[in-house]
Amino acid sequence: MTVDFASLVPSWVRSLEPYSPGMPIEELERRYGIRDSIKLASNENPLGPSPRALEAVRESLGELHRYPEGDAFVLRRKLAARLGVSPEALVFGHGSNEVLELVVRAFLSPGEEAVVAEGTFLIYRLIVQAAGGRVRSVPLREFTHDLEGMAEAVGKGTKLVFVANPNNPTGTIVRREEWRRFLEKLPGHVVVVVDEAYGEYVEDPEFPDALAATREKPVLVLRTFSKIYGLAGLRLGYGVGPPGLVEFLERVRQPFNVGTLAQVAAAAALEDHEHVERSKRLNREGMCRLAEGFRRLGLFWVPSQANFVLVRVGDGARIYERLLRRGVIVRPMAAYGFPEFVRVTVGVPEENERLLRSLEEVLREGGNDGSGG
Numbered sequence: 001m002t003v004d005f006a007s008l009v010p011s012w013v014r015s016l017e018p019y020s021p022g023m024p025i026e027e028l029e030r031r032y033g034i035r036d037s038i039k040l041a042s043n044e045n046p047l048g049p050s051p052r053a054l055e056a057v058r059e060s061l062g063e064l065h066r067y068p069e070g071d072a073f074v075l076r077r078k079l080a081a082r083l084g085v086s087p088e089a090l091v092f093g094h095g096s097n098e099v100l101e102l103v104v105r106a107f108l109s110p111g112e113e114a115v116v117a118e119g120t121f122l123i124y125r126l127i128v129q130a131a132g133g134r135v136r137s138v139p140l141r142e143f144t145h146d147l148e149g150m151a152e153a154v155g156k157g158t159k160l161v162f163v164a165n166p167n168n169p170t171g172t173i174v175r176r177e178e179w180r181r182f183l184e185k186l187p188g189h190v191v192v193v194v195d196e197a198y199g200e201y202v203e204d205p206e207f208p209d210a211l212a213a214t215r216e217k218p219v220l221v222l223r224t225f226s227k228i229y230g231l232a233g234l235r236l237g238y239g240v241g242p243p244g245l246v247e248f249l250e251r252v253r254q255p256f257n258v259g260t261l262a263q264v265a266a267a268a269a270l271e272d273h274e275h276v277e278r279s280k281r282l283n284r285e286g287m288c289r290l291a292e293g294f295r296r297l298g299l300f301w302v303p304s305q306a307n308f309v310l311v312r313v314g315d316g317a318r319i320y321e322r323l324l325r326r327g328v329i330v331r332p333m334a335a336y337g338f339p340e341f342v343r344v345t346v347g348v349p350e351e352n353e354r355l356l357r358s359l360e361e362v363l364r365e366g367g368n369d370g371s372g373g
């Protein structure tokens with residue numbers, strides 16, 4: 001008997017397109033037989049984690065036969081004090097991606113709708129579709145969330161709105177005044193998710209205080225230890241919201257969703273202000289250097305508040321492939337609706353120089369090398 005496996009899943013799962021993550025260095029080097037590659041593709045912190053986080057991990061290794069603290073007791077209290085919120089305002093996840101899952105599982109029934117921007121983090125639509133929800137997408141305006149358009153797109157069947165601030169992959173932010181107007185317009189039956197995965201990098205004084213909104217509205221702010229804290233491999237993110245709302249996320253959360261090492265590393269990383277400041281400085285300087293390099297190469301790029309930048313290179317897929325062969329991994333952007341662009345994560349100075357040099361070479365090759373991409 002042959003089984004039609006596709007007939008076993010609901011139509012909304014059948015039609016899902018799997019998320020394509022950035023290529024790991026090991027895979028690239030295996031594929032092309034090269035060495036000394038660099039990865040500027042997944043917006044990780046090129047400095048790595050705080051040494052204090054690594055020390056905390058080492059100290060916890062003897063406890064790995066025990067289950068982790070189910071409520072992240074220590075980390076929860078530390079973070080709540082840091083943010084000036086009550087411990088019950090926090091929910092932790094296996095990366096902020098898991099918190100996104102919890103949100104959808106808790107608030108969205110099949111057939112209900114989520115409003116998202118067209119050129120934003122693909123995981124929002126993926127998770128909504130996987131839960132049988134419908135996605136209503138609103139085009140970006142000048143590479144930025146069109147909050148006015150998104151508020152207008154909210155209807156009776158809308159349950160969730162996702163706003164990435166800064167946005168991935170454009171690096172743009174929504175500013176205080178448009179955020180305030182957006183909140184005013186929003187009906188009470190909608191939960192707003194503000195994804196601040198890159199919030200710590202922002203230097204624009206007009207960056208809104210989304211946390212403040214969680215005191216009055218059904219707003220949930222998402223943050224992560226994967227970016228500026230350099231702990232992407234341990235998977236830890238969190239949500240901050242009104243305790244009455246967060247309670248429902250806790251109900252759909254698995255008891256041991258965050259491992260011991262992630263908890264202790266994050267608690268230690270929070271204390272290392274110097275590492276965070278150094279990471280920010282490195283990013284600012286690297287961003288300036290990349291911008292200067294792009295200008296010299298005559299390329300258009302989108303000014304970014306995050307640790308990555310979207311740059312127009314012509315045929316994004318082809319340039320991505322050619323950079324790969326030179327051991328430089330960036331992210332092609334066709335899946336995000338930007339086929340002419342690649343997204344580059346800011347690296348350490350040598351990585352930025354290598355990227356710019358390689359980019360210059362592959363652009364100079366023109367369309368004649370036959371590699372095709």
Ligand code: PMP
Binds near residue numbers: 095121164197225232
């Ligand atoms: N939100 C945005 C906008 C992101 O770019 C990412 C990571 N690429 C995440 C959330 C997820 O981060 P994590 O699950 O590692 O916390």
